[in-house]
Amino acid sequence: MREAFDALGGIATFIKPGNKVLLKVNALQSAKPEQAATTHPAIVKIVAKLVKEAGGIPLVGDSPGDARAHISKVLEVTGIKKAAEEAGAEILEFQKENLEVIKSPSGSKCVPLINISKVVLNADVIINLPKLKTHGFTLFTGAIKNLYGCVPGFNKALYHFQAARLDQFAQLIVDIYEIVKPTLNIMDGITAMEGDGPGAGDPKHVGALLVSTDAVAMDAVAAALVGYKPKEIPITEEAAKRKLGISDLSKIIIEGESIASLKVNDFKKARKNIFYILHYMPVWLRSILFPVILALVWVKPEIIQEKCTKCGTCIRSCPTHTIHQKHQKVKVDPKKCIMCFCCQELCEYKAIRLKASVIAKLIGVGQ
Template sequence: MAKSVVSIAQCSNYETDTITRSLHDVLAPLGGIEAFVKPGDTVLLKVNLLRSAAPDKAVTTHPALVEATINAVRAAGGVPIVGDSPGGPNSASMVKKIVETTELGAVCARTGTELVIFDTDTVRIKSTNGKLYTSFNVGRIVRDADVVIGMPKLKTHGFQRLTGAVKVFFGVIPGLEKAQFHLKVPGRMDFAEMLLDVYLAVKPHLSIMDAVVAMEGDGPAGGTPRSVGVLMAATDAVAMDFVASAAIGIEPLDVYTNLAAHDRGLLGGMDDIEIVGARLADIRVDDFKLATGDMADRIPGRFLEFFKDLATSKPFLAAGETCTGCATCKQSCPNDAIDLSTGKPRFDYSACIRCYCCEELCPELAVKRKNHWIVRPFLRGRR
């Protein structure tokens, strides 16, 4: 069986000449953009537009890479469209702030590219190889585009350990419907199975990963930018996530979506991947900081609910002085576990399902996670 090819190209910064050259270099081993885009094709660039954050915060796909990809698609004769559904309620004012702050709105305006938020015009698509779900409600353009290119940002993730080429497609699901999946499949492995079902439903043609500056620590929104200095490209998003995991020092099968894919037989392991371009050994960042861990993986699933208070980290208001009482956390909570009657969030841990949407979507980064004091000594030194 042929190996999945993952291309890696060095990219030291987001300067226009640098990012354009690196994008060309990373796509060349796959046949160039012309191998995927034909004249007249409508091409959806599915970016990571998680929430309002400046490009240098490493929360969203960098606008310079998006612009370079728009230009490459146009040069091949395609019609690019940029799209995503950010996390949270996505009111008109929130979306306006997100596209302005991330600078993706400016890129689309400058290049004359349509920017689509998937929340209003939706259709149902099938996931014929789905394990937990056989169909999903998604933005219409996801179904109608001739070509779908995923453009993930390499980041740690408090719930799934890594957010990359597979998880970026969770954003095809509109608005707060995403939060409801946390309620329907609250377990980390089941959630990963659902993410894989979404990815298999979308069937993207190509993934281009922004790992020029990644996010370490408590990603996907509250971590710290960390230079990795590469772009990656692949037709197999699972293989890309295996390589991305290894590049930042995570055992690939410790990432839930990778494990789910492995268990389904979609990829055996690193030996089934051909890496071209830069060598993995030359780009590896072994001291990359991971998201706050907990004891959940050490407790058998049937006992986890009973020991949830000890085994899992809890969200809490870490920076009350920066909390504005905007209610994003409450609106994003799928199980109504947050009370705002005092103007600041108070968490009902008996109702909290530990999805960490509140932490992920807090615009002020006022919500963090902590472990029970009893288990903290057992977590020291764990990555």
């Protein structure tokens, strides 16, 4: 970590004594560090220590995917609480703090006003600490997507509903990036998550620790390490289109290891979803075809009853309230499902699998 900071001119370049420095971790759910769903506590600890050494005041915070999850429990299980305490950092719970309503910088019609936790906006310096993972909806989640946690509590589920298409959701996430704009991004890509990320995938060793002032460039490089082209990732593409960073790998200056030396060739990517196909259609065609295609080509969540503990997380987190518990069984009503995959993302017991329609299987969506 010290070497990485030195390559960028040292930590003092970014932090002045007395600065309130927010470490925005990925505390998606109560998962142990070895499950690779959350930022590893070792990263949190060293960054908080370095912030203190530079005279800054380290604060550690997030808002988990399940708004009713107790962040204190999440931080305890993930090891982040202990790491923060050992480094002398204060823990912040975004959903307990006040929020500010900010106008969408891109003029989004789906989510024109975005709620952001005030502690995020009040920090002097934001250090973004994402985890390298696959994502069922956005294919990949890294630095830019990690900032969705700056939206407190239930608003996240609501926005999923309002920005249901992938292009709409990418626009929202990049809006949040434009508002928050971290000073520094440090990605934990040492043990990444492959397959059914961001919550139900498997740990995969990549061995990369990435540090950059440009989250777009960082995501482009991280995605390349696991076999994606930057253009394949809608969030990266949207951010580059808005000139918020560089996504062209040939223009990114890489110090340290090369992409080729760290690239993992057998990394299991996220399953493609129908939103991905729609994303590459012209907007007018997309609007016409959206409902028709969704009726034919779908991938919907299904509860694996033997694994389900009836914890209720998916029921609380579904933006369309389409998951219910009846006769001791948790069930999804597929008619109202908008395929945001929040339920699968947040189920700590890997009790939700994705079931594809026949046409979806035939064209390779949801495989």
